[in-house]
Amino acid sequence: xxxxxxxxxxxxxxxxxxxxxxxxxxxxxxxxxxxxxxxxxxxxxxxxxxxxxxxxxxxxxxxxxxxxxxxxxxxxxxxxxxxxxxxxxxxxxxxxxxxxxxxxxxxxxxxxxxxxxxxxxxxxxxxxxxxxxxxxxxxxxxxxxxxxxxxxxxxxxx
Numbered sequence: 001x002x003x004x005x006x007x008x009x010x011x012x013x014x015x016x017x018x019x020x021x022x023x024x025x026x027x028x029x030x031x032x033x034x035x036x037x038x039x040x041x042x043x044x045x046x047x048x049x050x051x052x053x054x055x056x057x058x059x060x061x062x063x064x065x066x067x068x069x070x071x072x073x074x075x076x077x078x079x080x081x082x083x084x085x086x087x088x089x090x091x092x093x094x095x096x097x098x099x100x101x102x103x104x105x106x107x108x109x110x111x112x113x114x115x116x117x118x119x120x121x122x123x124x125x126x127x128x129x130x131x132x133x134x135x136x137x138x139x140x141x142x143x144x145x146x147x148x149x150x151x152x153x154x155x156x157x158x
Contacts, residue, residue, distance in 0.1 A: 004091075008072050009100060014018055016144055017074075019063045027093070032065065035076070040093045042086060045125075045126060047076055047077055047101060047103035047116065048076040048077065048103055048114070048125060048128075049076065049077050049079075050124055050126055050127060050129065051079065051129065052075075052076075052077065052078050052128070052129065052131075053079050053080050053081035053129050054074055054079045054107070055078075055080045055081050056081055057081070057131070057138060057144060058072070058081060058133040058134065058138075058142065059072060059081055059082050059083040059087075059089075059091050059092075059136060060080060060081055060082070060091075061082065061083075061089065061091040061143055062083055062087075062089060062091060062143070062146075063143065064148065065089070067083075067087075067088065067089050067144040067146065068141055068143065068147045068148070068151070069083030069084065069087040069089075069091075069141055069142060070083065070084055070086045070087045070088070070140065070151075070155060071083070071084040071086070071087070071106070071107075071108050072084065072092075072106075072107035072108060072133075072134055073092035073104040073105065073106060073107055073115075074104060074105045074106075074127065074128070075092070075093065075095055075096070075099070075101045075103075075104055075105040076090065076101070076103040076104060076105050077099075077101035077103065077116060078099070078101055079129075080092075080095055080099075080101075081107055081134075082094070082095050082104075085156060086155045086156050086157065087155070087156070088139075088155070088156065090156065092104050093117060097117065102116050102117045102118040102119075103116050103123065103125070104117070105125055105128060105132075107132075107133050107134055108132070108133055108134070108138045109133040110133075110135070111133070112125075112132070113125070
């Protein structure tokens, strides 16, 4: 056991000799001084406006047309709430294409993801203004009284 300790000290001692540790620490400290604490949250990102507020707690266009939705999405650029791609009207995707706002965030409780329609994949997002989802007691699918009895047969799964 003593031999192992001596080898470890010898190895560590040689590592200290290979690096100028005080200079490395000083350089790291200086570089952190000039960067924001939460760099990934403060840097502007194409298609995401962290200052935008949600347009409501429901799909604006479904409410206006008397339609219904399965789940909700939030435009990461302007905050418009639209229905998901599985919903009959797919308002979030239509908004992304017509407005040129490619990134949506889930507007469902306990979901924290972003999707880029241009890239066709999930992307890293950033903190958006609250609320981050519709109220937990809001029924899914919704809105109440507009969802047909055979709603599962009417979903888009392609």
